[in-house]
Amino acid sequence: xxxxxxLLAALVGCGGGPAVDAARAEVQSxxxxxxxxxxxxxxxxxxxxxxxDGFDNLRAVPLADWSxxxxxxxxxxxxxxxxxxxxxxxxxxxxxxxxxxxxLSLSRxxxxxxxxxxxxxxxxxxQQLWDQGRAQVVRGxxxxxxxxxxxxxxxxxxxxxxxxxxxxxxxxxxxxxxxxVVVLVPETLEGMAGLLGSPPSSYRGIAAVTxxxxxxxxxxxxxxxxxNPDTFGLLGDSxxxxxxxxxTAHVATRAHTSAATPLWLSEGYADWAGYRGxxxxxxxxxxxxxxAVGRGEVPDALPEDEDFGxxxxxxxxxxxxxxxxxxxxxxxxxxxxxxxxxxxxxxGAHPDREGAVEDAMGRVLGVTPEEFTLQxxxxxxxxxxx
Numbered sequence: 001x002x003x004x005x006x007l008l009a010a011l012v013g014c015g016g017g018p019a020v021d022a023a024r025a026e027v028q029s030x031x032x033x034x035x036x037x038x039x040x041x042x043x044x045x046x047x048x049x050x051x052x053d054g055f056d057n058l059r060a061v062p063l064a065d066w067s068x069x070x071x072x073x074x075x076x077x078x079x080x081x082x083x084x085x086x087x088x089x090x091x092x093x094x095x096x097x098x099x100x101x102x103x104l105s106l107s108r109x110x111x112x113x114x115x116x117x118x119x120x121x122x123x124x125x126x127q128q129l130w131d132q133g134r135a136q137v138v139r140g141x142x143x144x145x146x147x148x149x150x151x152x153x154x155x156x157x158x159x160x161x162x163x164x165x166x167x168x169x170x171x172x173x174x175x176x177x178x179x180x181v182v183v184l185v186p187e188t189l190e191g192m193a194g195l196l197g198s199p200p201s202s203y204r205g206i207a208a209v210t211x212x213x214x215x216x217x218x219x220x221x222x223x224x225x226x227x228n229p230d231t232f233g234l235l236g237d238s239x240x241x242x243x244x245x246x247x248t249a250h251v252a253t254r255a256h257t258s259a260a261t262p263l264w265l266s267e268g269y270a271d272w273a274g275y276r277g278x279x280x281x282x283x284x285x286x287x288x289x290x291x292a293v294g295r296g297e298v299p300d301a302l303p304e305d306e307d308f309g310x311x312x313x314x315x316x317x318x319x320x321x322x323x324x325x326x327x328x329x330x331x332x333x334x335x336x337x338x339x340x341x342x343x344x345x346x347x348g349a350h351p352d353r354e355g356a357v358e359d360a361m362g363r364v365l366g367v368t369p370e371e372f373t374l375q376x377x378x379x380x381x382x383x384x385x386x
Contacts (some may be wrong), residue, residue, distance in 0.1 A: 023114075024073050027082055027106060030114050031068035038066045050106075050116030057130035060137040061146065064091040068102070078108040083122065093144055093182050093222040101125045126197030129184050142166040142180050149187030150229070158183050158227070161241055165248040172273045173341060177252040182222050183244075189230045196226065202310050207231045207243045210250040223251040238278055246274035256348040260356035264303045268324030269344055272332060275325065282329075282383040286322035288315050293384045298377055299323055323380065330379045335365055 030049055037046035038058060046055045065088055072083040082104040087097035101122035108114050121127050129135050133148040140159030143166065147155045162181050170179055186192050193200040196209070203209070212223030225247040232240065249270040250257075257266050275285050283290040292298075303320035310317070331340045343364040350356035358369050365372065 023075055023080070024070060026114055027073055027080070028068075028070045030106075030116065031070060031082075031084060031104075034116060035067045039063060051118060054119060054130065057134045059134075061130065061135050062091040062137065062144075064089040064094070065097060071101075080106040080108075080114070082106055090144065090182065090222065093178075093180060096221055098221045100128065121197075124197065127194040129186065129195065132186055132191050132194060143183060144180070145183045145185060147185035148191065150185050155185060158185055158244075161244040162225075162248065164241060165245040168245050168277055169248045169252045169273055172276055172337065173249065173252045177255070178222065180222075181225055181248050181251050183225045183227065185227045185229060187229065189228050192226055192228045203228055205231055205314060206310065207235060207239075208247050210247045212251070212254050220254075223254055225251070238280075242274040242278055245276075246270040249273035253344065253348075256345045258348045258350075260350040260353045261344075261348045262302075262353075262357060263305045263308045264320070264324040264327060265344060265347060265357070267308060267321055268326075268328040269340070271321060271325035272328040272340070275329075282326065286326060286384065288318040289322040289326070289380065290384045292319060293381055298381050300377075301373060302327060302376065323376075326380050326383065327376050330376055331365065334375075339364060 034046060034049040037043075037049065038055070041059065043052065043055055046052060067087050068084045069087070070082055070084050074081045084102050084104060085099050086102045087099045088094075089097050102119055102125070103122045104119045105117040106114050107117055121131060129146050129148055136147045136150060136152065136155060138145045138147075138152065138155040138159050140163040143159050143162035145155045145158045145162065147158075162183055166179055166181060170177070184195060186195060189200050189204060193203055196203070196211070206228055208225055208227045210223050210225050213220055225244070232243065235243065247270070250266070253266065253269060271285075278285075289299075299319070303323055307316065307320040328340060331343060335343075343360050346360035346364050347356045350359060361367050361369055361372055367375070
């Protein structure tokens with residue numbers, strides 16, 4: 001009986017092996033044609049591969065590459081569910097592809113041709129902006145802004161903010177980074193959360209975040225600055241500029257930000273870059289910490305990573321950011337801006353989290369963490385009491 005099954009397997013696919021392999025090859029070919037239609041902006045060719053949903057949402061996006069790699073196929077007769085990695089590059093910004101997991105529903109007609117019925121983010125993957133609607137595009141001199149459900153005027157305002165942020169960050173950090181920024185503007189807070197694959201409550205009250213791989217080299221995909229329009233829209237002109245400059249600083253420093261970099265340094269540096277040309281006084285830029293110091297509550301230590309969690313303690317989160325900003329501001333004032341950048345790079349270059357700050361403080365600033373903390377506490381008390 002076993003010999004008969006082996007013979008039949010070789011001839012007609014007993015056990016499903018050759019049949020499954022044939023279906024995988026057919027589906028991969030289908031996805032290749034679908035990707036080619038996206039790049040060619042060919043609506044008719046795209047429609048021949050299945051549902052046309054999503055095609056118009058992508059029309060304005062400047063794509064350099066778009067491809068699928070089938071990773072799994074679960075077939076039940078003339079229907080199937082495919083898992084695939086979508087790789088794409090935004091022209092002029094991504095030096096390597098963004099890769100995101102997708103789930104596709106497929107059906108097969110009487111002639112044996114497969115077609116796509118739906119293409120959506122995999123269960124634990126965030127949405128792409130065009131999953132939320134038709135993407136609009138505005139190009140700035142140093143930026144690319146992609147939005148959904150926004151007016152062109154609004155997106156142009158974001159581009160102008162980003163175009164000012166890029167040279168401001170280069171002046172602080174130096175010119176050795178991409179010197180451009182990609183900004184994503186969804187329609188709502190819920191849209192922002194969808195892009196990040198998290199519940200909206202995680203980002204309520206947060207104006208923007210930046211996504212990217214820590215320690216990403218020169219061939220990494222471009223970071224994305226993702227805006228929460230609900231909160232961003234409540235800010236004044238100066239506050240909006242500070243936020244975009246802060247996020248752009250994360251883009252510039254990404255290659256030198258590693259697992260060794262504490263959040264007080266990465267967030268404090270970004271805030272320092274954001275406020276550097278804003279003309280705000282310490283008390284204006286750090287109101288929550290100023291109130292605490294006014295009550296005699298000077299922090300004992302630099303913020304821990306967990307202090308930056310979006311746990312609902314808005315005042316505590318604000319004090320963590322403000323204290324970190326003042327730490328970097330103190331370094332820039334007492335040791336110089338170049339030394340602040342050197343300190344940041346030295347921490348990020350350390351092979352381990354343990355000892356990274358201690359080693360960099362000793363080599364770059366000539367102090368121990370204990371000495372630095374005492375100086376910082378005195379500095380916080382002094383500048384916020386003015």
